Amino acid sequence: MTALRLLWREFIGGHLTLLALALTVAVGAMTTTAVLTDRIDGAMRADAALLLGGDLRLTGPRPVSPEWLNEATRLDMDYTQTIEFPSVVGLETRFELTGLKIVQAGYPLRGQLEIADSRASSGYPTNQIPEPGTAWADPQLASKLDLAVGDKISVGETELVVDQILVFEPDRGGSFVSLSPRLLMNQADLAGSELIQPGSRVRYITLFAGDNADAFRSWLEPQLDISQDLDGVVEGRPEVGNALTRATTYLSLAGLLTVLLSGAAIAMTATRWANDHIADSALFRTFGLTARETTGLFATELGVLGLLASCVGVGVGYLVQFALVDTIAGMLTISLPEPSMTPAWLGLLTGFVTLFGFAAPALFMLSQVPPIRVLKRDYAVSGLGRGVRYLIALISIAVLGFLYSGDALLTAWVVLAVVVLFSLVVFLGRIVIRLLGPLEKLGPAWRFGMQQLIRDPQQSGGQLMAFALTALAIAMVSLVRFDLITTWEAQVPTDAPNTFALNITDRDAPGFRQAVLDRGGDLAPLYPIVRGRLETVNGIPLVDHLEGVEPPGAVRRELSLTEASEIGRDNMIDRGRWFVADEPPGVVTVESELFDELNLRLGDVLTYQVGPDVIEAEVIGTRVVQWESMLPNFFMIFSEGTLSSFESTRLTSLSLPDPDKDTAAIAGEFRQVTLLSVDAILDQVRGILGRVSQAVSVVLYFVLVGGVLVLAASIQTSLPERRRESAILRSLGGSDALLSQSQWAEFLTLGVVAGVLAAVGTEILGWLVYTQIFNLQWQSFWAVWIGLPVGSGVLVGLIGRWSARQARQLPPAQLLKIADG
Amino acid sequence: MSSQPVLHVRQVTHGFTDQSGQRLSVLESIELQINPGDSVAIVGPSGAGKSTLLSLLAGLDVPETGDILFQGESFSAESEDARALIRRGRIGFVFQSFQLLQGLTALENVMLPLELTGISVGEAKQRAAKWLGRVGLGERMTHRPRMLSGGEQQRTAVARAFVSEPALLFADEPTGNLDRRTGEAITDLLFNLNRETGTTLVLVTHDERLAERCDRILHLENGQLLEVVE
Incomplete structure (x- = not known):
């Protein structure tokens, strides 16, 4: 009960506001993201289930x-x-x-x-x-x-x-x-x-x-x-399934990064809280409280605060997502299902795990305060080693990340990126800040600003970490969002084929092609289709070759085999090669995943049964196929001439400027050709991809807002020191302009350095996440190297000045009183 | 009144090892008895070990050798937690920097040691209000430390030290952070309460005038504690 009364009194006195706020923001951000993700994911799946x-x-x-x-x-x-x-x-x-x-x-x-x-x-x-x-x-x-x-x-x-x-x-x-x-x-x-x-x-x-x-x-x-x-x-339905999987992973990534940002904010505010209570802990011991009673008192205080702030955070999270959904209702075409209670529990759990992970070391430190410190302020307080503290924090991030995303691989990569970023901050950040020492020569404002950074490496290092993390998180979610939406738009471009043409005989093929081109249409190659079943690999029956492993579905039935001289624009050779000019018949390229499933090697000879006949072909390359492109695609493509002895009809996909009118005209001219409009299917896929794009955009904005809030909270933690500094400078005659400029210089530098570190982190995490998680190609993006330092410098500079303005605006006498308190 | 001393220091030696590994002796074979109701000043130059002696006397630390008995109970053999239990409700402190909790009002600060030792809120509030009245802060009970002057903060700290009605009260430079007039007012208050309650008062100070008001003055220098006899 004493702990509760203490908690209440401290809270009323405004001494827990920052920690409570950080927790509320953290839990609120997590809950909002979780509820939104839950609802959007539900809506997307319901939408996709229609397919x-x-x-x-x-x-x-x-x-x-x-x-x-x-x-x-x-x-x-x-x-x-x-x-x-x-x-x-x-x-x-x-x-x-x-x-x-x-x-x-x-x-x-x-x-x-x-x-x-x-x-x-x-x-x-x-x-x-x-x-x-x-x-x-x-x-x-x-x-x-x-x-x-x-x-x-x-x-x-x-x-x-x-x-x-x-x-x-x-x-x-x-x-x-x-x-x-x-x-x-x-x-x-x-x-x-x-x-x-x-x-x-x-x-x-x-x-x-x-x-x-x-x-x-x-x-x-x-x-x-x-x-x-x-x-x-x-x-x-792979044409939307892939998009759905990527979107869900994206939402998980955004959530995971929100956990990280929140953790950083809580770690900073909890450490501040613990430092503020070292003297209190020693005082309680002089009152006759044992170490255990003292720890219990603080732990209860922190636990109850955690529970209350988490509850408020969950409430805020639900309210914010309601408001968000309301605000963006015009933009969203998805009708979202009602929010479930799962994110609420996740939010509460987030509060406790982040609080434990990031504040437990601070609590442990308070339990170790010797009573003699009440007399000797310089008496060292032993806490957990830095390594142990970081390990606990990392474990908490990993646990929460996994709970939130259910994706162990994604969690592991993000944790790895944090370790790398942390090492960068520790080893590079401080060196960079020191190297910026000459900036002091730019004038008194820069001198005070830079001294502030160099004097307290622990605080500036912590802030650097928080800012770099925020910049990294925002850069990652923005980049992935951009690339996903670009990929989805490219998947069904506005000029995507809207008609399939089947049963084109060899005799009709040239005329058919001309008819399409005459009407301003565009068409894919006319692929000959021969049905055949894969029988042996290097003369060994397929079942024996696979040593009893179940053959993939694609080869359990007859396959559509084709031949071509040019590779389709949605195919990419990843092993071996494509056919050269004048490639002799009897070689084949295989779809990359099937190649692996069939346990094939380049140079293997495949035998197919085509009706009563048998054809043989040597595997010379594998293709990564974009199945969702709406273009004709095949597991096996042979070199020209391999299938020429078999009777075949051709198929292709085409886009016609006026599908209804043109289809009717072409169908009239080539009566045996079947023309099939896929507009409805295209619209279906376009619709779903559009909604998925909206979903990832909404979550990006939220992470952005969360990042800014966390940024402000982390700057707030250094306010007491800042107030003291300002009071001293002002009492010595420093003008408001000088203080304002020195804060600009300090935060601008912090922001720029954090932006550079975040750019390095983005390159590393980006490569990992793109290649290992999203199967997208990562390429270094110059805008990251310019945009992050500039954006982060301006943003941190503005927020820093805004947060620290209180330190400038009060009269020195009052400031000194605050600082002494 | 019992003839047993409140504090009995027997052959206490204490020191530190500095960063170069060299041992620095702070107290050597100190012998001391302090009787109930006494007021004792410990004086000496800066760095003489006054605060170290105070921390040993209060059981905040234990001596390397020797023994310290508080009301007959040995501190030296006990764990830190056991010493805390011995202190509970029986030893009070007044510090140079007041050590008030900034988030709490004057009344709540004074209630705190009572609440922490399990006394009901109602009773704690009643007793705290009474003591704040006695130190002249009856009208400022709801003010937080930041809204109080230095002297008022120290008065609050004095009320907090006396509210448990301890047998022994330690004061570490209680006027060190105050101007002369305020310091004198605090000194008057401390000695008046010492007289009224019969509490034993042990204070560490540089302030000669404050020391002179004590029954006994002990001078600490070069590890030796000498009684100054007028």
């Missing part, structure tokens, strides 16, 4: 086990089952191989189908599925069969009335595999069609959706066999 039709998609050759569905029900997961297989659909005398999709009520679990009342009318969303006895045909099937709404088509042994045109399936995806004509029908009609027979190539797909998707996934995954695939959004 899969659910949160999870289980695909396999057999119906799903009832036991699995029971478990899904137990975990409050919704589910729906669809069946997909190819079959011939007929209208009068015309027949077309079509991808049938059999659905049941509830499909899709996420997103909506879009249908149109006729081939000419535009689509609208619906929550319905085809009624029994009816089916919905997509425009491709309608065009191929030349069918109209109301026509009766034969599907196996049954007949169905096409009563709608299926314009859009959220879960269809943008890959070429999904581009055969589509017919959607009700499960009630399946038995009557007698389409599924032993040996049919049927895919049973079960979609799951619900809050416990992660738990269900963990339960289900160990039970899957080789023929079954379980996908979340990330694996199921």
Whole structure:
């Protein structure tokens, strides 16, 4: 109780304001970032789940086990089952191989189908599925069969009335595999069609959706066999999955850096608090308190302060994020889910872990104050060694970082970067500040400013660390945000292909190309497509080559093989080489990840079964493929001439200035070519990427505001010394202008040096984070080396002057009284 | 009144080892007895070891050799925590730099030693208010140290030292930070309270006039403690 009364009295007396403020800011910043991240992440995932039709998609050759569905029900997961297989659909005398999709009520679990009342009318969303006895045909099937709404088509042994045109399936995806004509029908009609027979190539797909998707996934995954695939959004739709993974990692990075900034602020204010209480600790011992009682008193005081400040911080965090969401509501197109309570607990935990990690050494020092210090002020107080203090702080950052991001690798890299930055500050910062000594010659203001820095290396080193960390954090989140958004914009540029063209015969190819170019369009190369299955590696059957390891999904079925002389703009050779001019037939380049999964080496000879024939090719290079580019891409690309003996049709992607009109004209000219608009898919992907970009921007602004607050708090901790200095200088006749200029000089120098150190840190952390975490290419950016020192100098200079203005504005007599207190 | 001395110093020797490893002897074979109600001044030149002797007498430190007994209880053999428990409520201090907690009001500063030793808030407040009244600060109880003059701060410190009604009160240069007039006022206060409460007073000072008001004056120089006899 005494501790609480002491806490209250000290608080009322204004002696805990700084520590409480730093904690509140730290917890508030963390909570806001956590709540925003939680909500934005939820919104992004919900948005992206639309692309899969659910949160999870289980695909396999057999119906799903009832036991699995029971478990899904137990975990409050919704589910729906669809069946997909190819079959011939007929209208009068015309027949077309079509991808049938059999659905049941509830499909899709996420997103909506879009249908149109006729081939000419535009689509609208619906929550319905085809009624029994009816089916919905997509425009491709309608065009191929030349069918109209109301026509009766034969599907196996049954007949169905096409009563709608299926314009859009959220879960269809943008890959070429999904581009055969589509017919959607009700499960009630399946038995009557007698389409599924032993040996049919049927895919049973079960979609799951619900809050416990992660738990269900963990339960289900160990039970899957080789023929079954379980996908979340990330694996199921790589064109947005990659963006989603990167955005989530980005949000984690931003949060982690906020923890760092907060930690730095708390360490500074807690050390200040402990120093202020050394005399009190000794005094309490003279009153007869034991070391344990004294420590208990301070620990209780600090603990209760931590709890209260954390609670306030959590409240502030929630309020700020509400205000933030309100302010940016016009900018955000995502409808955010309601905030959960998880960030609140995380915020409280942050308060305690940062307080413990950064203030425990200070508390330990207070427990070691000998009572004799009440008489002898120069009596040394032994605290924890510097190494132990930093180790505790680092462990706290690591624990919090991991709790917050759940990403051990990211946490490890950031902790490593902090160690590097810290070493830079310790070894380089002080040397640099000393080297700046000659600046003293610029006049009295510079002399006082520089002396302030050089005289107290511990304080200036601490501030340098805080400023450099802030600059590093802001630079990192800005750079990563810029590069992510640039990457996403490049992924679906405004001139991205909006139409796919399939079934182009060799005879039509030149005319087709010319037709597209004549209409001002642009098209990718026309790739010949031959279907083949990988059989052996260096003459050894694939299964034996992999020594029993399950072969990757891509080679378990027939692959689309192609040949080309020029590498696609979204492909990059990372090992070996691309084909030279006049490359002889019989060599192949392999997609880089598949190359590794197949345990291949350059020079290996692959054998493919193509129909009754066999082809052999030597691997000469590997390609990193940007699958999300919406351009045709292949696992295997052979040198020209390798596939020429096989019959093939060609495919390509093209962008047309006026897709509707041009598509109709080209389709009229080349009737056997299938043209498929992917505008809807593009819009879907663009929409999601746009939202993800907004999310990362919002979090950047928040880290920015957090950084400035922490900066101000860290300057505030040095105020008592500053007040004393100012009082002495003013009482000796120093003018307000002199004081003001000397503070400018001091903070400007601190800011510039911190900016330079942060630039070094950014190069190191940037390289690590870009190459190891985001799989982006890091390149040194000159603006970092100019922008950070200048920006940091101006910002720190302004905030420093603003914070220290109190030290100048009070009359010297009052200042001296404050300083003596 | 008990004939047992409040403090009994037996053959105390104490010193330090400097940075070069050389031993510096501060106190050598000190013998001293201080009786209840005595007022004793320890004087001597700067660096003679007055504060060191005070810290040993108060049990804030232990001598290298010899023994110090407070009301018959030995400090020398006890741990720091045990010595703290011996001090609790029985020994008070007045310091040159007042040592008031800046965040607390005058009343709260005086209440503090009572609260820390487990006395209820109500009682602590009553006793503290009474003592502040006795030192002439009845009207300034809600002021924080920063709003009090040096003399008022030291009066607060005196009230805080007496509020536990200790058997022994140590004062380390109690007038060192005050102007002469204020110093004299504080001196008057200390001796009046010493007389009224029967508290034993041990003070370290450079101020000859302050020392002369004590019953006994002990001069510390070259490690030796000599009683000055008028």
